[in-house]
Amino acid sequence: MRISVFGMGLMGTPIALKLAQENFLVTAYNRTAEKLNPLEEQGLTVTTNPQTAIANSDYLILTLSDAAAIQTVFLENADTFFTGKTIIQMGTIAPEESKAIAKAVQERQGQYLEAPVLGSIPEAKKGTLLVMVGGEETLFQACLPIFKTLGQDPKYIGVVGQAxxxxxxxxxxxxxxxxxxxxxxxxxxxxxxxxxxxxxxxxxxxxxxxxxxxxxxxxxxxxxxxxxxxxxxxxxxxxxxxxxxxxxxxxxxxxxxxxxxxxxxxxxxxxxxxxxxxxxxxxxxxxx
The missing domain is CATH 1.10.1040.10 (N-(1-d-carboxylethyl)-l-norvaline Dehydrogenase; domain 2)
Incomplete structure (x- = not known):
C-alpha cells in the first residue's frame, strides 16, 4: 500500500514512521520542511508540496490540527478529483466538520473514512492506539491492514460523524x-x-x-x-x-x-x- 501522511505534528510523525517500519510505502507531507528532516533520515519520501503527496499514494492519512487546516492544506490544494484514493481523517474534529469533509471528498470521487484515535506518542510508536472508524464498513475492512498497524483492535463505530x-x-x-x-x-x-x-x-x-x-x-x-x-x-x-x-x-x-x-x-x-x-x-x- 502507498500511503501519504499529511501533517508531521505530535501524532503525524510517529504514525508515519510506524507505517514505514511495517513496510508501507510512505510519503510524509508538511508545510515546514524542517519537520521532515527526521523522517527523510529514516528513509521516507518527504515533500512540502501537497499535490505531490496526493499523487504519490492511494491512501491519504490526515493528521492535521483541525478542520480549517484540512481545508487549507488539503482540500484547497488538491486536484479536482480523488478518483481511486481513500482519505483517512485521523485528527479530532467535530462530527459536522467530518461530514462536510466527507461530502467534499466524495464530490471529487474519492472515498472517506474518519479514524480518530485515543492514545498519544508512545502508543503511536508501539502501534497500540485505540482506533475508532466511521464510514462505510466495507471500506473499513479494506483499510484494516493500515488500522491494525496503528492499533491492535481497531473498532468500526458506524457512519461518518459517529466516530x-x-x-x-x-x-x-x-x-x-x-x-x-x-x-x-x-x-x-x-x-x-x-x-x-x-x-x-x-x-x-x-x-x-x-x-x-x-x-x-x-x-x-x-x-x-x-x-x-x-x-x-x-x-x-x-x-x-x-x-x-x-x-x-x-x-x-x-x-x-x-x-x-x-x-x-x-x-x-x-x-x-x-x-x-x-x-x-x-x-x-x-x-x-
Whole structure:
C-alpha cells in the first residue's frame, strides 16, 4: 500500500514512521520542511508540496490540527478529483466538520473514512492506539491492514460523524477527570492530608481512573514540559465538544467552567505544556 501522511505534528510523525517500519510505502507531507528532516533520515519520501503527496499514494492519512487546516492544506490544494484514493481523517474534529469533509471528498470521487484515535506518542510508536472508524464498513475492512498497524483492535463505530462524536466524548472525559482530580488533590495538599493514604483509598475505590496516577507526578512537582498532549489541544477539543453538545441540546454548564480553567492556563503561557498544567489554575503555585 502507498500511503501519504499529511501533517508531521505530535501524532503525524510517529504514525508515519510506524507505517514505514511495517513496510508501507510512505510519503510524509508538511508545510515546514524542517519537520521532515527526521523522517527523510529514516528513509521516507518527504515533500512540502501537497499535490505531490496526493499523487504519490492511494491512501491519504490526515493528521492535521483541525478542520480549517484540512481545508487549507488539503482540500484547497488538491486536484479536482480523488478518483481511486481513500482519505483517512485521523485528527479530532467535530462530527459536522467530518461530514462536510466527507461530502467534499466524495464530490471529487474519492472515498472517506474518519479514524480518530485515543492514545498519544508512545502508543503511536508501539502501534497500540485505540482506533475508532466511521464510514462505510466495507471500506473499513479494506483499510484494516493500515488500522491494525496503528492499533491492535481497531473498532468500526458506524457512519461518518459517529466516530468523531465518540472521540470528542472521550476527550471531554480527559478534561473533566483532570480538573476533578486537580481539585481533590489541591484540597488534600492544603489540608495536609497524607497523600499516600489518599491515593491508596482512591485506588481501591470505584472513583479511581489510571490517569490520576499518570498525572500525579507532574502535578506534585509542577513539571509540565515535553507533553504528549498539550493544553492548547485540550482547549480546542473542549470547545469542539461544547459546540457539538449544544447542537444536540445537552446542558454544558459544568464543562464551560472547565473550559474557562483551560483558557486561564493558556493565559499563563501554558499552551504548549502538558494538559495537566490546568492544575496550576485550580491550585495556584509557583509557575514553572
Amino acid at each position: 468523531a462524536a465518540l472521540k470528542l466524548a472521550l476527550n471531554q472525559l480527559i478534561a473533566g477527570l483532570t480538573a476533578s482530580f486537580s481539585l481533590s488533590l489541591g484540597l488534600i495538599q492544603r489540608e495536609k492530608v497524607d497523600l499516600d493514604k489518599f491515593m491508596g483509598i482512591l485506588r481501591d475505590s470505584a472513583l479511581y481512573a489510571p490517569t490520576f496516577d499518570k498525572k500525579l507526578p507532574r502535578m506534585g512537582d509542577r513539571t509540565f514540559a515535553n507533553p504528549n498532549f498539550p493544553t492548547k489541544h485540550l482547549l480546542k477539543d473542549t470547545r469542539l465538544f461544547l459546540a457539538a453538545a449544544k447542537t444536540v441540546g445537552l446542558e454544558t454548564t459544568g464543562l464551560e467552567g472547565i473550559r474557562e480553567i483551560i483558557e486561564q492556563a493558556i493565559a499563563l503561557n501554558l499552551a504548549e505544556a502538558d494538559y495537566s498544567a490546568i492544575y496550576q489554575v485550580i491550585n495556584p503555585g509557583p509557575t514553572p
